Amino acid sequence: MSGRQAVSPRSRRQARLDLILEAAEGVFADAGFEGASMSSIAAAAGLPKANLHYYFGTKEALYRAVLEGILTLWLSATDPIRPEADPAEALSAYVRAKMRWSRQRPQASRVFANEVLHGALYLQSYLAGPLRALVREKSAVIEGWIAEGRMRPVSPPHLFFAIWAMTQTYADFDPQIRAVLDCPPLDEQAQAQGGATVLQLVLGGCGLA
């Protein structure tokens, strides 16, 4: 059928971009922005360094592209928090989604954490923009639940900070957790127990136990 080759130029280019972005995410997660070198990212991608510069121009541009890919995922988990939902179910679903994210994309979480940790200079517009808006919106939902007596009074933004911190710690502080628990490989049972503990604290703290 037709002369179109199986791999279109568009997708060839996209595959190259994705290959580089994936390698870059891993190196940025391990070493941070300053610690990562273009040569090490190139080595991780199996490409010559000059090729990365052809596609992304500068290290900063590559870093921003990695961050952008992470942010698109970052905002999508709050869906279950809607006024008509059951508070316990909604918060449980949200916590579970965040735990899943830490388990499946730990590198993304660590790149994000590293960025915020060092001042969030590339993320400020995102934090003060879409993220703030999202927190405002979802906080209103929670305030509604509280007003209706469906859960204990809490400061909704701080509840979000707590949930983010507790769930992301399983990605960001993984070396500490593994060292303390003495389980070098990714222990599935430990992560399940962690998720259960986080849920217990959130639900218990909100009077939904």
Next chain:
Amino acid sequence: MSGRQAVSPRSRRQARLDLILEAAEGVFADAGFEGASMSSIAAAAGLPKANLHYYFGTKEALYRAVLEGILTLWLSATDPIRPEADPAEALSAYVRAKMRWSRQRPQASRVFANEVLHGALYLQSYLAGPLRALVREKSAVIEGWIAEGRMRPVSPPHLFFAIWAMTQTYADFDPQIRAVLDCPPLDEQAQAQGGATVLQLVLGGCGLA
């Protein structure tokens, strides 16, 4: 009384070391290990770069010295968790101590976080040694409280991970929190509200509300 000058050579040297360590902690907190340069640390301390090398030899040795200073503080807050103590009071005191630490030594917290985030290669012996031992010891205390029916069953290590995450987030993720809350300066009220929320989650989750 002798010719000893008001400032002994011992304390003169110590003052110099402390000056450098303090400057280094700040720069490492802002930029991470790789991002920090010896010249920027020297500039922050108001000394020539070669002077830092005179006292600490290498950048790595200086970094280790900064970490060591941080670790001595890191282990000291679990004191209130003792078998004969009241669970609610003990956990409250612990959470408050951790919140105070995040407020008063945010740079130390961020250096620690950065180190763990990037694999904890300089901290592994500490994490798997004294920290693991401490968690084991205090976990036994909490298990005891649970067995006596004085609090709800929880996985004690994961409770610690949760408390560490929630309290340290106020130092490590400060840019995110400030951006979302829209309070550029250090908002004392926000931090108090954060502390109250963390306490509510911990006590509520442990059935101590």
Next chain:
DNA sequence: AACATTCTTGACCGTTCGGTCAGGATTTTC
């Protein structure tokens, strides 16, 4: 087949990095 566009890369460049060192200043010791 000829041309245009896109892609690829080894070699190179200026800068900055961590670290060294000689030699002078300062302080301590006797």
Next chain:
DNA sequence: GAAAATCCTGACCGAACGGTCAAGAATGTT
């Protein structure tokens, strides 16, 4: 006050960094 020990620092070094570029290879278009 002289000798010894410690402290201080401008100048320098090789390595690694981010980034550039010209020239060739591959691909797409007509």
